[in-house]
Amino acid sequence: MNRKRCEVEIERLRRFIPEKDHFEARTQKLISLVDRLEEETLSPEVKIFKALADINRLKIVKLLKEGELCACELTVALDNSQSTVSHHLSILKNAGVIKERKDGKWSYFRLSDGAVIELLNQAKLLMDE
Amino acid sequence: MNRKRCEVEIERLRRFIPEKDHFEARTQKLISLVDRLEEETLSPEVKIFKALADINRLKIVKLLKEGELCACELTVALDNSQSTVSHHLSILKNAGVIKERKDGKWSYFRLSDGAVIELLNQAKLLMDE
DNA sequence: AGTTCATATCAAGAGATTTTGATATTTAGA
DNA sequence: TCTAAATATCAAAATCTCTTGATATGAACT
Numbered sequence: 001m002n003r004k005r006c007e008v009e010i011e012r013l014r015r016f017i018p019e020k021d022h023f024e025a026r027t028q029k030l031i032s033l034v035d036r037l038e039e040e041t042l043s044p045e046v047k048i049f050k051a052l053a054d055i056n057r058l059k060i061v062k063l064l065k066e067g068e069l070c071a072c073e074l075t076v077a078l079d080n081s082q083s084t085v086s087h088h089l090s091i092l093k094n095a096g097v098i099k100e101r102k103d104g105k106w107s108y109f110r111l112s113d114g115a116v117i118e119l120l121n122q123a124k125l126l127m128d129e
Numbered sequence: 130m131n132r133k134r135c136e137v138e139i140e141r142l143r144r145f146i147p148e149k150d151h152f153e154a155r156t157q158k159l160i161s162l163v164d165r166l167e168e169e170t171l172s173p174e175v176k177i178f179k180a181l182a183d184i185n186r187l188k189i190v191k192l193l194k195e196g197e198l199c200a201c202e203l204t205v206a207l208d209n210s211q212s213t214v215s216h217h218l219s220i221l222k223n224a225g226v227i228k229e230r231k232d233g234k235w236s237y238f239r240l241s242d243g244a245v246i247e248l249l250n251q252a253k254l255l256m257d258e
Numbered sequence: 259a260g261t262t263c264a265t266a267t268c269a270a271g272a273g274a275t276t277t278t279g280a281t282a283t284t285t286a287g288a
Numbered sequence: 289t290c291t292a293a294a295t296a297t298c299a300a301a302a303t304c305t306c307t308t309g310a311t312a313t314g315a316a317c318t
Contacts, residue, residue, distance in 0.1 A: 033195060034206045037188055044256045045249070046184050053178040054306085059166050066162060071265065077163045084307055086266060096255060105264045105315045115255040120174070122251060126225060126244040127173045183276085200295065213277055215296060234285045234294045 044096075051095035052119070056080060057088045060109075064098060065117060068110040180224035181248070185209060186217045189238075193227060194246060197239040 052058060056078055063069060063077055075085045089109060092098045099112040111117065181187060185207055192198060192206055204214045218238060221227045228241040240246065 030192070030198070030202055030206055033192055034188075037191055039184065042184055042187055042191075045252050046182060046187055048252045048255055049178050049182040049187070050305095053175060053182040055168065055171055055175050056306090058171055058175055058178070059163075062166055062171075063159070063162055066158065069159070072263095073159055075264095077159050081308065082265075083267080083309080086264095087306075090266085096258070107265065113255055113258050115251045115258065119248060119251040119255065122244045122248040123174050123177045126177060126242055126248065129225070129242050129244065179275095185276090201293090204294095210278065211295075212279080212297080215294095216276080219296085236295065 047095045048097065048119075051092050051097050054088065054091075056084070057092055060085075060088060060092060061097065061111065061116065061120070064109060064111050065120075068101070068108045070106045070108050072106070074109070176224045177226065177248075180221050180226050183217065183220075185213070186221055189214075189217060189221060190226065190240065190245065190249070193238060193240050194249075197230070197237045199235045199237050201235070203238070 052061065059078055060074055063074065069077075071082075071085060071089060074089070075082050078085055080088075089098070089100075089107075093100055093109075096112055097116055098109050101108045101110070181190065188207055189203055192203065198206075200211075200214060200218060203218070204211050207214055209217075218227070218229075218236075222229055222238075225241055226245055227238050230237045230239070
């Protein structure tokens with residue numbers, strides 16, 4: 001969002017809003033808010049939400065709430081192909097939602113933080129409301 | 130996930146795990162967990178995460194944290210086309226993340242609940258960790 | 259060393275989402 | 289009633305994401 005364009009737009013919008021002072025305040029607030037929204041800050045957040053925005057990955061996360069599981073157990077549980085599960089696990093790991101521990105030929109996964117559970121709880125709260 | 134297939138898999142896995150009793154307990158737990166994961170319960174949650182899994186929609190939500198804004202203000206702020214913003218707003222509304230109030234020819238949007246802000250806070254917590 | 263199993267990676271196809279431009283709908287005001 | 293503005297909707301193109309099947313890698317066991 002570039003500031004010049006925004007100011008041009010303010011001029012345009014100004015014509016349609018009766019209380020000019022109030023409008024002035026609104027758009028000023030808007031401009032400063034947009035300026036503070038940096039894409040670099042937002043993309044790790046998008047990554048987390050993207051990671052949770054899939055039914056298979058959400059199932060994985062819910063299974064891991066109860067404790068550590070290996071990739072092979074998750075493959076059985078989800079009834080998906082091995083490569084699909086591996087792909088989903090890498091997306092979750094990449095987003096920082098889960099952590100991996102290797103033991104011989106097995107890979108064990110666990111939730112990386114209690115914040116994940118809180119995230120799910122808040123989503124449920126919003127859902128039920 | 131069907132139970133019979135799961136039990137066949139247990140037989141297969143049993144051969145690779147030394148402590149049979151421990152394994153038995155693990156897989157039993159796994160079976161009961163999977164049985165409790167219903168797709169119907171999970172999809173509204175997926176919908177919420179999908180709604181937040183886009184940089185433009187996340188920007189909208191962050192702008193709305195500070196208060197109500199109309200669609201035209203959001204269009205200016207996001208520097209996107211009118212139809213794109215309208216589309217993103219309808220996805221957020223549909224997921225229950227935002228609420229709409231119509232006033233004349235304007236549509237004003239606001240976060241539907243404090244849970245949305247908490248959701249973002251938890252994501253940030255996870256991100257920073 | 260050779261085999262087997264667990265997991266990762268890759269390329270291709272199927273499917274979903276996002277953006278765009280055009281066109282509708284609704285509301286306010288002349 | 290006519291016009292202009294705000295928003296919604298639609299179809300098509302562009303872009304992602306998911307799944308699959310094939311193959312690669314690396315650990316454990318013989």
